């Protein structure tokens with residue numbers, strides 16, 4: 101087997117007969133109208149480069165360090181030791197390093213793990229990957245090639261460094277046994293009738309075998325009138341046929357992602373529900389996924405670096421920074437001036453004291469603040485924010501999916517972060533109905549963060565015997581009382597007029613919680629807390645990391661499921677969430693909207709809607725047309741307030757930063773920060 105880097109994956113096919121077969125040269129397909137739409141937005145040439153870059157994985161792995169548990173330097177050294185001690189350095193980029201050093205010197209340990217060079221992101225490390233490599237399938241001359249075909253989603257993970265897991269396997273050669281070498285290809289949707297797309301392989305399909313030049317077809321026939329008169333003879337003829345029936349052979353050309361060792365037999369793969377099916381040994385892209393390199397390495401990492409690191413795309417790390425209003429001293433000063441001027445312009449009068457106070461507040465991130473992360477799972481940005489706040493204050497993390505809330509809890513617990521309060525809640529319903537909120541007076545007092553009754557969801561200390569008991573043991577704000585009619589109410593201590601009816605079932609539930617305790621990091625086993633929403637104006641900052649087309653994530657091997665209509669749907673959904681965010685943030689607070697897409701329309705629609713509907717003191721955003729390709733530029737520039745003129749002046753420069761061969765991990769990402777004025 102040969103594994104060498106190649107500037108073009110199809111430049112050196114393993115054998116003439118296999119030309120193009122064992123290569124990775126994917127062609128990302130779009131719906132024609134979506135392609136036209138993007139070509140118009142970016143220009144045909146640029147869009148072609150974006151498409152090409154989207155179909156390939158990034159060549160580094162971005163790691164955020166939990167600086168509350170460790171220092172970036174410490175983690176860097178531990179990572180370098182782990183990578184080198186486990187022989188992963190050669191596996192990751194040995195050949196590239198040799199090439200970089202002209203083959204004269206062994207590679208430097210330091211080139212494998214590097215610190216992120218951008219100001220404000222000192223907690224980020226990059227681990228180098230490499231590719232594309234040509235991976236020949238060097239089968240035994242007398243053996244047929246054993247093949248596995250995986251789903252597109254599985255292949256996208258494998259290209260990022262994961263192993264092949266059982267559910268991702270679609271088809272497999274017959275007689276694959278544990279320990280066999282297998283070539284791994286991906287089945288990507290192909291056009292079928294009526295403009296539809298389909299994979300065309302059902303799970304469990306037996307791959308009949310492929311060309312290797314040594315298959316023989318045996319034809320046996322008899323002849324009654326033989327040369328030897330009355331004797332019957334058998335004639336056998338051998339044909340060396342180029343390949344045996346495999347209906348999808350051609351479709352998988354150029355979609356070869358490497359080879360590995362089968363971790364179970366064919367029958368096992370299609371019988372068990374989960375587990376590793378193939379341990380990848382050779383990859384077209386070598387990327388150190390710490391979830392996938394090897395079970396041994398994963399074991400080491402879990403023990404050596406548990407809770408100290410989190411794998412996260414670079415723009416996501418930037419988003420948390422933006423929410424934290426990170427500003428250099430000089431830019432802070434400019435920003436204050438800018439905020440005041442924007443306010444004056446908007447209001448047409450000199451700003452009042454409140455505005456000045458707000459502007460100064462912005463440059464002074466408060467560890468005790470109350471932050472809302474509206475779409476939080478799996479908790480990447482939530483934990484980044486909590487760390488920036490030194491685990492002080494409160495980060496309320498919402499997700500509508502129960503299991504995803506569990507993921508947030510797990511991550512927060514792993515990272516030892518106690519200020520995170522995860523709740524199951526539909527972010528579209530995150531503003532508590534004001535008729536329920538009897539404490540209108542409290543809600544009006546927008547400067548005080550309000551202790552809400554998501555608060556309904558806090559571990560509740562109550563009794564059913566009529567005696568009043570504190571519900572919130574820390575602040576003693578809510579009391580359970582029983583009326584003469586034996587109905588039970590929750591009453592706010594500060595506002596005895598406010599009552600909320602509590603069913604006996606709810607009280608019994610709360611009693612159980614009281615008995616068992618909330619557990620580590622308030623994680624009560626398999627249960628998650630539900631919230632009924634929050635009062636208006638009750639958060640200092642809100643992050644809306646909205647569900648989006650995710651068209652900025654790479655690698656992406658198929659994009660034709662996106663239609664113009666589906667691209668618009670994200671916008672509508674996001675606008676409704678933004679309305680909730682505006683209600684929840686207090687005057688003088690900050691809303692950060694982030695989305696991972698190359699769709700400038702998706703970005704613009706939200707920003708335009710926000711600006712048309714609400715008044716903001718200022719908006720800091722990345723230019724939609726720069727999209728993700730400017731992400732690296734964005735890291736250098738995110739603390740600037742962009743004006744339309746500035747962007748026009750610098751667009752050419754920013755666009756040039758986008759080089760499809762650059763190792764950025766996300767092609768499209770958009771961040772906008774809204775500084776909320778008086779409401």
Ligand SMILES: C[S@@+](CC[C@H](N)C(=O)[O-])C[C@H]1O[C@@H](n2cnc3c(N)ncnc32)[C@H](O)[C@@H]1O
Pocket residue numbers: 416474475476477478479480481482498499500501504525526527528645646647648
């Ligand atoms: C882009 S992901 C968030 C990633 C996360 N911010 C991070 O950095 O780890 C979007 C999340 O929004 C959640 N989501 C979608 N619609 C939602 C809704 N209506 N309410 C709450 N969460 C929602 C999804 O379950 C998904 O976990």
